[in-house]
Amino acid sequence: MPIVDAVVDCPVHDSFRVQAVAGMFDVAVGERTSRQFAVEVPSLDQSWQVGAIVGESGSGKSTVARAAFGKQLVRTARWPKQAALVDGFPKRMTAREVVHALTSVGLSSPPIWCRPYHVLSTGEKFRADLARAIVGRRPVVAFDEYSSVVDRQTAKFGSLALRKGIDRGQIAGRFVAVTCHQDILPWLRPDWVLDMNRGELTWRCLRRPQLDLRIHAASRDAWPLFAPHHYLDGQLNPCARCFVGTLDGQPAALVAVLNHFHVRRFRISRLVTLPTFQGVGIGSAMLDGVARWLAEQGAELITISGSHPAIVAHANRSNHWQFTQLLKTGRKPSGMFRQAWKTSAGRAVATFRWRGANVA
The missing domain is CATH 3.40.630.30 (Gcn5-related N-acetyltransferase (GNAT))
Incomplete structure (x- = not known):
């Protein structure tokens, strides 16, 4: 498996307050500050469909995902304000293909499809962003800040809908969730998990939770x-x-x-x-x-x-x-x-x- 070696490097802008804080806490301030992350990430030659990069804020999730997947890393999409949700998808797609993408991530209400993105609930926006991400014809979609802004119930059921769509072949390509929330793992059931808190990669097969x-x-x-x-x-x-x-x-x-x-x-x-x-x-x-x-x-x-x-x-x-x-x-x-x-x-x-x- 390849080793991703990523470095975050930026200049330190000196100021009176910077020197004051450095003096208060005895912090050595140089001209630049950097942090290095070296972790294993599965290659595209290996057999997997869904992955997850998890860790607390500042643990280097996005940095490693960007180094590993480059342009495949996506965030919240830009949506037109004066158009229905279905018109925010690429023009090359037919209406049937747009509906297929929306239903595959569990956004199955036609009334919602006809509303602009900005009037949707946070949970509906989350699923709409997922639908936009998976239609980009990418071999891998790495979704940054996955489920970070939705309530945990929506995150769990959205993850379960996404996994079911992948298992049924409704969603092509591979998917990587980059998130600080580990509660979605049993529902998304990733084939591998990179825990940035420990810098450890594990392969796993999680059992889907039973719904009563x-x-x-x-x-x-x-x-x-x-x-x-x-x-x-x-x-x-x-x-x-x-x-x-x-x-x-x-x-x-x-x-x-x-x-x-x-x-x-x-x-x-x-x-x-x-x-x-x-x-x-x-x-x-x-x-x-x-x-x-x-x-x-x-x-x-x-x-x-x-x-x-x-x-x-x-x-x-x-x-x-x-x-x-x-x-x-x-x-x-x-x-x-x-x-x-x-x-x-x-x-x-x-x-x-x-x-x-x-x-x-």
Whole structure:
């Protein structure tokens, strides 16, 4: 493995205060000050996908990352103020490619995609910056100050979403997190960790933390928390039955169910995951959990129709769901849908049917 030998060197600007401080603490002041870091860093010839450089502030993380990865080291991107988030990506990318990049890091809410970067929450900005970094066609992306400005829950779930995207092949290239926070390591599961506090490189295989998702019936009063993040219009049918999934007691996702013109036939009408928990499979687990429960209660038919790429991808991958129909232009308003309800008219919609929890 190569040894990275990095030196931080800068002149000392002499002044009365500098001499005063030097005299107070008996510090020798020269014309220049320098600090050297010599550590092992894995080469690109070795087999690894994700790495991490961790350490306290001032331990030399950024210096070593810059020496090891050069122009591959990125920070927060510059975003246009007068444009939607999706328009802040390179012009060479198609809209489908931009959506793919955003969903791969767990930023899966279309309403957020259409807002300018500067109005997003800190957690949403964190994931947007990740998405911009991974589309740069770099063999390695070293992300400086990774998760430094977000709350720890967002950092953990964002790291888990990123790792899942890498494992599924949705994110190409290699990724190195440069961070002072070691709590993200079990969630990011790096193949190697360079601890700058000790100057030590270790290879490791961390086990992914288990998420304890609890699903329970809920009233319509839960809907306002989730409505702003649904990709349609935020309306909820008065006849809908709601189910909320919680993690550590906090609401994470909601599923709404309607009778499909028969007492034992059901349609999943709403599925929403809050931004903090997106990209880690919470929505998919909610969908399958509610469908499984409905089937145990005697449901003859359970369907879901939608166009969100994450839901379509999950249903296509899963043996528990069977593709039944694709409407390239959606469903035209008719009957009860002639009212104010927003339908799927004008957009492609795929329909899937629940096959059962025991299908291999």
